[in-house]
Amino acid sequence: MNFLSEKARTLSPYTAGEQLADKRYVKLNTNENPYPPSPRVGELLRAYDPAALKLYPSPEADALREQIALTEGVGKENVFCGNGSDEVLFLSFAAFFDGTRPVCFADITYSFYEVYANFFGVPVNIAPLKADFSMDLQGMARRDCAGYYIANPNAPTGAGVPLAEMERFIASVPEKLVVADEAYMDFYGESCASLVGKYENLLVMKTFSKSYSLAGIRCGYALGSVKLAEGLRRMKDCMNSYPVDSLCQAVCACALRDRMYHDKTVALVVAERERVRAELLALGFTVPESKANFLFAGRGKKSGEEIYRRLKEEGVLVRFWNKPLLRDFCRITVGTREENDFLLQKLKKILS
């Protein structure tokens, strides 16, 4: 017997970066932050009363949403939390798109968007990047669609769209929903969060997985009008009443309160990003300017696949996609200074 649904038989799932345990790697393949979370998170865990875990979590993550609202300068009712921004993205496809009109995103961007569209039977309208890897927002604005997913900064290129340009785009398509996926925004500083009260067609997505060093705890959030937040909540309540666990809510609120630590580690990553990029350029790679915590490097003396494979042999994991436009490149997460030095040393060895 084959009990699989048509979805389960035919859809192509997303492929996440490798999480290998066969040996110790310098892990620069899934854009994690190389620094630990705020020391206050450790204090919280040591003081946490485990008896609290016998009860279901706050279904709408009330205290966490309050803290997010404070940090982002929006109302609590404009915030929606989920089990990683991936879950919030998934719910947003269910809440705002149908089979009736396409959703538009770039040809090179976060590859989960297409998986979500296929899962919900939403047609896709794919917009090619420009030759310099930037997004063609003016061209996208003219496309026939119900809305957009704009990863800003974009993955895996690292290209960023300045806030003013995003605002012009959002204002130019008032009848279409613009989802600004800002997973990496804290490494750039041009967030659309301040526009949430101004444009009802804007939904901003953020995550604790990158700049807050909490990929292991799984929490992301959306900021938007009360109507959009309510749409997400309705879809959540068709799936899982309590997607964000109690410990996760407490840990994320705690990390938000330690703004100084956050900003300090972000600054360290940004400084290393610029240093590593200069070194990669000197090694002959093409490396578009990155506003994220990773670099997209390629078109050098060796193919993307060979760089990926040889680095893996040398104990460094980076991300490679064997796909058109992407296969000339590798995506390299910015690590600590020591990790980056190790990477650069191995790259020099491979290229020599």
Added chain:
Amino acid sequence: MNFLSEKARTLSPYTAGEQLADKRYVKLNTNENPYPPSPRVGELLRAYDPAALKLYPSPEADALREQIALTEGVGKENVFCGNGSDEVLFLSFAAFFDGTRPVCFADITYSFYEVYANFFGVPVNIAPLKADFSMDLQGMARRDCAGYYIANPNAPTGAGVPLAEMERFIASVPEKLVVADEAYMDFYGESCASLVGKYENLLVMKTFSKSYSLAGIRCGYALGSVKLAEGLRRMKDCMNSYPVDSLCQAVCACALRDRMYHDKTVALVVAERERVRAELLALGFTVPESKANFLFAGRGKKSGEEIYRRLKEEGVLVRFWNKPLLRDFCRITVGTREENDFLLQKLKKILS
């Protein structure tokens, strides 16, 4: 502008039990365990290295699945973990059901099944319970459908189906998928987990939210053939690569290893369930025999709604549904001895 999809505009979400914070209640409305989780969970939290949270979790929850496999006597490849058994149920609708053939479940059962079916456009075939609140499995076997959701013990009635009867049912419908939702099974002890290797049309669902006192951490799992587990994994990877966070994986594995504590608290709850049921019967309520950690009590001198409302005024939360067949009853979670005494004292006051 209305940016909501047809799903978001038309579906009726699940309504979870109240999580009120306006005053302190004796909370007997969402079937949580009144005892805290194993003391080892507290030890784990105090010793946990927060730096581990900077990395993504094991996407397939490897170490936790190994521990579940050991506990359940199945292979690791037969185990699938999710963010609460609600998420696993959601994914199972996507993985195993289409719009082509109906899914069958009882008229009185976990109300999320119908929400999931509607979300994925799966037609439903509703089977009435018998007058004694037991499930009519023989009648259900003859229904035209692609598969079944059998909550065992059932909610909110607490009625249980013995293992031998479940096996006869599963064997009688080899071409249909039987999902045995065993969220409350540890309070009964007639799990189908031992049949997983024998019947490829069986999927068993369990949760850490009830007998393990970990509703706050959000973890549930399914046991089934490699093909069924793979179907769930494919759907997970269309939604969220890492639904179970690292702390959650560690906490649940830790709770599983403390079998003695688990069995001790389960025995306490079962003993209290029988004591409270006898008292409720003596107060004139109809109370079907319960195999779960709650009692379904009603048809007494006051309506279900009045009992619910008066208890709430007195500081006790129980669950009430204003729906046909259910509105004569309240569902009362079994608490600690002290909580149950408080409930019984308030009930006597209300009835006098």
